[in-house]
Amino acid sequence: MTQEELDALMDGDIEGIDALxxxxxxxxxxxxxxxLEGILDEAVEDSEPKDENSEEIYPPPADDKxxxxxxxxxxxxxxxxxxxxxxxxxxxxxxxxxYANEDLNDVLDFFVHQKELFSKLVEKFPHIKTFxxxxxxxxxxxxxxxxxIESNEETQDKIMTAMEIMQYQDIHxxxxxxxxxxxxxxxxxxxxxxxxxxxDEERVKSANHIHGDxxxxxxxxxxxxxxxxxxx
Numbered sequence: 151m152t153q154e155e156l157d158a159l160m161d162g163d164i165e166g167i168d169a170l171x172x173x174x175x176x177x178x179x180x181x182x183x184x185x186l187e188g189i190l191d192e193a194v195e196d197s198e199p200k201d202e203n204s205e206e207i208y209p210p211p212a213d214d215k216x217x218x219x220x221x222x223x224x225x226x227x228x229x230x231x232x233x234x235x236x237x238x239x240x241x242x243x244x245x246x247x248x249y250a251n252e253d254l255n256d257v258l259d260f261f262v263h264q265k266e267l268f269s270k271l272v273e274k275f276p277h278i279k280t281f282x283x284x285x286x287x288x289x290x291x292x293x294x295x296x297x298x299i300e301s302n303e304e305t306q307d308k309i310m311t312a313m314e315i316m317q318y319q320d321i322h323x324x325x326x327x328x329x330x331x332x333x334x335x336x337x338x339x340x341x342x343x344x345x346x347x348x349x350d351e352e353r354v355k356s357a358n359h360i361h362g363d364x365x366x367x368x369x370x371x372x373x374x375x376x377x378x379x380x381x382x
Contacts, residue, residue, distance in 0.1 A: 222330050226323045233319040240316075244309045251302045258295045264288050 210216040268285040275281055 219330055219333055222326055226326050230323055233316055237313055237316055240309050240313055244306055247302045247306050251299055254295055254299050261288050261292045
């Protein structure tokens with residue numbers, strides 16, 4: 151019991167005691183409400199993003215720079231053109247290597263013939279060191295030509311492998327085109343789904359404000375500006 155209640159009791163003021171008790175109960179209720187409100191406020195603050203500089207993300211305007219299907223069409227067209235150019239260049243390289251191998255085979259035949267000739271000379275004139283030296287040089291050149299031919303053949307194999315890998319680019323292009331076709335089909339479906347029997351020109355304009363609305367009114371200019379932003 152508080153001092154105020156004790157004084158009221160000594161004075162015989164029962165109503166005063168009741169009023170004091172009611173006042174204390176109201177204060178307790180109010181403190182509990184304030185505590186609950188504080189807890190809720192803290193919970194809301196915790197749920198909100200901490201970054202004060204964070205901004206809402208809006209979709210880009212539907213202009214030429216942001217048209218998805220158009221950009222995908224450009225990607226498929228350019229990638230197909232570049233892939234075709236790369237394959238043509240690789241084909242030219244492979245053809246050049248093939249011509250080089252033909253020339254190297256002719257050179258190899260020449261050195262083989264020279265080897266036979268100098269082998270006979272070494273047999274008949276073993277005391278002449280020049281013939282033996284030339285024969286050794288011919289053997290070295292034959293080995294070098296053979297290695298060059300083998301290297302060119304390996305290069306051709308790698309070129310063919312690269313050209314086969316480039317074929318996957320066409321598969322990727324087909325996958326992108328499939329995505330484009332699905333997107334276009336969805337667009338047509340959505341347009342068909344929301345299609346009405348009344349032309350838009352014949353429709354009554356939407357009211358800017360309806361009785362009971364608490365939000366701010368939007369003018370026709372604001373609506374047109376919003377539509378222009380999305381490219382509609």
